[in-house]
Amino acid sequence: MIAFSLGRLEAPLLLLGLVGFIKAHAFVAPCRPRPRYESAARPLRRWAREHGADQSKSPIVEALSLAAARIKAPFFFPGHKMGRGLPVGLPGPFAETNTALNKTRVHRDDVWQHDLPEIPELDNLFAPEGPIRDAETLAAETFGGAQRTWFLVNGSTAGVLAALLALVRRHQQEGQQHPARSGRSIQSKVLLPRNVHKSAINGLILSGAVPVFLSPVYDPAWDICHGVPIESALQQALEEHASGSEVAAVLLVSPTYHGAVMDIEQAALLCAKFKVPLIVDEAHGAHLAFLEVEVNEPGNVGPLASRAMTGALAQGADLVVQSTHKTLTAVSQCAMMHAGKGPLVDSAMLEFVGSALQLVQSSSPNYVLLASLDGARWQLGSPLGGGRAALHRAQKLAAKAKRLLLEETPFPILKPPDRPKGGAFVGLDPLRLTVGTMGTGMSGFDADEVLIEEHGVYAELPASRTLTFAVGPGSEEEDIDCLVAAFKALATLVDKGKRDGSQDMAGEEASSFMTDFPPFDGKQAAAGSLKCGPRDAYFTASEVLSTNDERVVGRASAETVCPYPPGIPVLLPGEIITVEVLRFLKGVLSTGGSVTGCSDPSLGKIRVLCWEKEK
Ligand SMILES: Cc1ncc(COP(=O)(O)O)c(C=O)c1O
Numbered sequence: 001m002i003a004f005s006l007g008r009l010e011a012p013l014l015l016l017g018l019v020g021f022i023k024a025h026a027f028v029a030p031c032r033p034r035p036r037y038e039s040a041a042r043p044l045r046r047w048a049r050e051h052g053a054d055q056s057k058s059p060i061v062e063a064l065s066l067a068a069a070r071i072k073a074p075f076f077f078p079g080h081k082m083g084r085g086l087p088v089g090l091p092g093p094f095a096e097t098n099t100a101l102n103k104t105r106v107h108r109d110d111v112w113q114h115d116l117p118e119i120p121e122l123d124n125l126f127a128p129e130g131p132i133r134d135a136e137t138l139a140a141e142t143f144g145g146a147q148r149t150w151f152l153v154n155g156s157t158a159g160v161l162a163a164l165l166a167l168v169r170r171h172q173q174e175g176q177q178h179p180a181r182s183g184r185s186i187q188s189k190v191l192l193p194r195n196v197h198k199s200a201i202n203g204l205i206l207s208g209a210v211p212v213f214l215s216p217v218y219d220p221a222w223d224i225c226h227g228v229p230i231e232s233a234l235q236q237a238l239e240e241h242a243s244g245s246e247v248a249a250v251l252l253v254s255p256t257y258h259g260a261v262m263d264i265e266q267a268a269l270l271c272a273k274f275k276v277p278l279i280v281d282e283a284h285g286a287h288l289a290f291l292e293v294e295v296n297e298p299g300n301v302g303p304l305a306s307r308a309m310t311g312a313l314a315q316g317a318d319l320v321v322q323s324t325h326k327t328l329t330a331v332s333q334c335a336m337m338h339a340g341k342g343p344l345v346d347s348a349m350l351e352f353v354g355s356a357l358q359l360v361q362s363s364s365p366n367y368v369l370l371a372s373l374d375g376a377r378w379q380l381g382s383p384l385g386g387g388r389a390a391l392h393r394a395q396k397l398a399a400k401a402k403r404l405l406l407e408e409t410p411f412p413i414l415k416p417p418d419r420p421k422g423g424a425f426v427g428l429d430p431l432r433l434t435v436g437t438m439g440t441g442m443s444g445f446d447a448d449e450v451l452i453e454e455h456g457v458y459a460e461l462p463a464s465r466t467l468t469f470a471v472g473p474g475s476e477e478e479d480i481d482c483l484v485a486a487f488k489a490l491a492t493l494v495d496k497g498k499r500d501g502s503q504d505m506a507g508e509e510a511s512s513f514m515t516d517f518p519p520f521d522g523k524q525a526a527a528g529s530l531k532c533g534p535r536d537a538y539f540t541a542s543e544v545l546s547t548n549d550e551r552v553v554g555r556a557s558a559e560t561v562c563p564y565p566p567g568i569p570v571l572l573p574g575e576i577i578t579v580e581v582l583r584f585l586k587g588v589l590s591t592g593g594s595v596t597g598c599s600d601p602s603l604g605k606i607r608v609l610c611w612e613k614e615k
Contacts, residue, residue: 053137053138053141054138055138055141055142055378055381055382055383056378056382056383056384057134057138057378058135058371058374058375058377058378058382059130059131059132059134059135059138059374060122060123060131060132060135060367060370060371060373060374061371061374061375061378062131063121063122063123063130063131064114064116064122064367064371065114066121067116067119067121067122068082068113068114068116071116071119076116076117076119077117077364078115078117080112080115082112082113082115082116083111083112083113083115086112093111111368114367114368114371115366115367115368116367117364117367118364118365122367125151125153125361125365125370126354126357126358126363132151132370135151135370135373135374135377136148136149136150136151137149138374138377138378138381139151139336139373139374139377139381140338141381142377142380142381143286143289143311143313143322143336143338143377144289144310144311144313144314144338145313145314145341146313146320146338146339146340146341147339147340147341147345147350148338148339148350149336149337149338149339150336150337150353150354150357151334151336151370151373151374152321152334152335152336152337152357152361153333153334153361153362153365153366153369153370154333154335154360154361154362155283155323155325155332155333155334155335156197156199156281156283156321156322156323156335157197157199157202157335157360158335158357158360158361159319159321159322159335159336159337160197160199160200160203160251160279160281160283160321161199161202161203161206161356161359161360162337162353162356162357162359162360163203163249163251163279163319163321163337163353163356164190164200164203164204164206164207164209164249164251164279165203165206165207165352165356165359165360166349166352166353166355166356167190167248167249167277167279167319167349167352168188168190168207168208168209168248168249169207169352169356170248170348170349170352171186171188171247171248171249172185172186172188172248175188175245186246187210187246188207188208188209188210188246188247188248189209189210189211189212189241189246189247189248190203190204190207190209190210190211190212190247190248190249190250190251191211191212191214191234191237191238191241191247191249191250191251191276192211192212192213192214192250192251192252193213193214193215193216193225193227193228193252193253194213194214194215194216195216195225195253195256195568196251196253196281196568197253197281197283197566197567197568198560198562198567198568198569198597199281199567200251200281201534201560201569201572201573202560204533204534204535205534205535205538205573206359206360206535207535208533208535209248209249209533209535210533211530211533211534211572212237212241212247214228214233214234214237215228215233216228216233216424217229217421217422217424217425221438222414222434222436222438222465222466223463223464223465223466224256224258224260224414224434224463224466225256225568226256226258226260226421226424226425227252227253227254227256227260227261227262227421227423227424227425228252228262228424229421229422229423229424230262230263230266230267230270230422230423230424231422231423232422233422233424234250234252234267234270235270238250238270238271238274238276242274242275242276243274247274247276248276248277249276249277249278249279250267250271250276250277250278250279251278251279251280251281252264252267252278252279252280252281253280253281253283254280254281254282254285254308254312255282255284255285255288255429255432256284257284257461257468257565257566257568258414258432258434258461258466258468259284259414259428259429259430259431259432259434259468260417260424260425260428260429261285261288261305261308261309261425261426261427261428261429262308262423262424262425262426263304263307263308263420263423263426264278264280264308264312264315264316264317265307265308265315265316266423267423268312268315268316268317268318268342269316271318272316272342272343272344275344277318277319277344277345277349278316278317278318278319279317279318279319279320279321280312280317280319280320280321281321282311282312282320282321282322283321283322283323283326283335284323284326284327284429284432285311285312285322285327285429286322286323286324286326286327286328286336287327287328287391287431287472287473288309288310288311288429289310289311289313289314290380290387290388290391291309291391291392291395291430291431292391292392292395293306293309297399297402297415297416297428297430300416300427300428300430304420304426304427305416305426305427306427308426308427309427313338313340316340316342317340318339318340318342318344318345318349319337319338319339319340319345319353320337320338320340321335321336321337322335322336322337322338323335324336324373324376326470327431327470327472328376328379328380328387328472328473329372329375329376329379329387329472329473329474330369330372330373330375330376331368331369331372333369334369334370334372334373334376336373337353337357339353379473387473390473390474391431391473393473394431394471394472394473394475395430395431397471397475397476397477397479397480398430398431398432398433398471398475399430400480401433401469401471401480401483401484402433404480404484405435405483405484405487408484408488409484409487409488409490409491410440410491410494411435411436411437411440411487411490411491412435412436412438413433413434413435413436414428414433414434414435414436414466415428416428431470431471431472432468432469432470432471433468433469433470433471434466434467434468434469435466435467435468435469435487436465436466437465437466437467438465440494441494441497441498442490442494443464443465443591443592444462444463444464444465444466444467445462445463445464445591445592445593446591446592447462447467447490448462448467448592449592450490450493451467451486451490454486454489455482455485455486455489456482457482457483457486460565461565461566462565462592462593463566463593464587464588464591464593469483529575529576530556530572530574530575530576531556531574531575531576531609532556532574532609533574534572534573534574535573536574537556537557537558537572537573537574537575537609538558538573540558540609540610540611541609541610541611542558542559542607542608542609542610543607543608543610544599544600544605544606544607544608545605545606545608546604546605547582547586547603547604547605547606552577552582552606552608553577553578553579553582554576554577554578555576555577555608555609556573556574556575556576556577556608556609557571557572557573557574557575557576557577557606557607557608557609558573558607558608558609559571559573559597559598559599559606559607560572560573560597560598561585561595561597561598561603561606562595562596562597562598563585563588563593563594563595563596564594564595564596564597567596569597570584570585571585571598574609577606577608582603585603586603589602589603
């Protein structure tokens with residue numbers, strides 16, 4: 001797990017910063033070694049006595065520091081034994097000393113010393129009753145008054161998977177108890193937008209639920225999907241499918257990758273009316289509840305936008321999944337799931353979520369990750385944390401970037417909505433900055449390449465006509481200067497290209513194939529485009545064909561085919577392959593994007609179902 005997160009560019013620096021945080025919060029008093037005969041439960045009971053719901057505490061961070069200082073002879077896993085057995089001669093976090101950013105000198109042992117297993121005083125992620133339980137309780141309070149919060153070490157991916165598994169399990173069990181069913185399984189449907197992250201599709205494969213897709217609002221000018229219109233899509237689908245108690249859950253995504261925030265309160269009220277639990281994939285919105293209320297752009301002010309910006313938990317969602325690592329300061333892979341206080345969130349649901357989390361997470365959760373979740377909560381919850389001020393500063397930086405880009409370059413910026421679009425797009429995350437490349441002759445992918453190669457500026461999400469940048473609590477004034485300077489240089493390049501005709505027209509090509517096939521409008525979401533449910537398709541016999549083979553069109557895909565980022569599948573297992581879909585996917589590759597989830601990422605071949613089951 002740690003190897004994965006260290007693979008990310010920023011992860012070593014985050015880890016080093018985290019170690020600084022752990023050290024700064026360590027109990028300084030030396031501890032006597034724990035006698036060998038002491039009961040494992042005793043440190044946990046002592047912990048519970050000493051720690052109330054005090055936001056200035058950081059229970060996991062403190063317990064980890066204590067444990068690392070106490071251990072003399074580690075005969076537990078991991079085998080590196082608190083850093084002593086690491087390979088020598090490697091750079092980065094493996095180096096004997098590290099002068100990250102020339103600000104801190106951190107000995108490598110500091111990182112690795114805290115990579116400890118679930119020794120008794122460190123509690124147990126799957127049955128927490130000590131520091132993990134305390135840290136989760138503090139987070140439940142900080143993040144908007146959750147009934148229960150779970151720390152996740154496998155990203156929002158784990159949260160989305162577990163939420164779907166838990167709610168489908170509950171739906172099945174309730175349905176089977178109905179006298180008319182007498183134990184026979186029922187069909188569980190999940191209502192969700194077609195443009196969900198692949199974790200939701202994988203949740204359908206694991207749980208066996210059948211999707212009912214809701215068409216999101218699609219903006220062809222930007223080639224971006226927003227949220228789902230509540231009355232025209234969600235309500236209609238609930239009326240059609242929920243009256244016979246077939247619906248196990250509704251899953252909505254807010255904010256989207258581009259920062260479009262939905263009216264979750266209206267959606268939650270509607271779901272409550274139909275007694276269907278609402279999951280909100282708020283992977284991109286862990287920071288929302290802590291932003292300055294007076295978000296200064298025109299479409300973002302007003303009661304609707306202000307309410308939407310408070311986050312899904314405050315608006316009545318039942319299960320909310322947040323990637324703490326995306327918009328706050330936890331290390332990659334760290335996320336949280338919060339359970340709301342609505343009437344549908346009962347003890348069975350909480351139990352099923354806890355048990356589903358054990359299905360999708362490692363039995364050896366990394367304590368550096370858990371401590372980083374605790375640290376991110378402390379930063380926002382403790383009066384000394386400074387996290388809210390950092391977010392407000394980030395808001396100002398993002399606003400400055402937008403202003404300068406509009407004033408000094410020809411590139412358009414995605415604006416907050418001028419009207420709420422049926423609740424699908426009622427506000428725009430002020431920390432998400434989407435710049436358009438349309439009309440420049442460059443695709444977003446081309447522009448991304450120039451920004452990286454020539455300016456060292458890395459976007460979060462390049463796409464056909466846009467580049468999306470994430471400003472965060474760690475952003476600095478110089479980053480914004482760099483971004484604006486890079487776009488000014490890009491504008492000069494575009495001008496020159498237009499003058500001498502050397503600018504290739506990849507961007508225009510991208511535009512034409514995109515508008516031919518907006519992937520998530522009504523066409524693809526229409527009933528009938530799925531030959532069978534994703535789980536059936538996943539387990540059905542399949543064969544590999546060349547994508548040029550004429551037999552491919554009209555067959556059902558056996559795999560998830562997914563441009564990454566954003567990780568939104570264009571083909572699902574069981575979904576019919578059309579000429580337009582193939583053209584779209586090949587267009588993504590030809591404009592510099594990449595495609596994941598399939599057996600051949602170059603799309604020369606594709607795996608299709610041999611048999612087509614009825615839906
Ligand atoms: C909307 C959405 N949901 C869920 C996820 C999964 O999040 P994580 O990377 O934390 O597993 C992502 C990742 O990009 C996402 O964009």
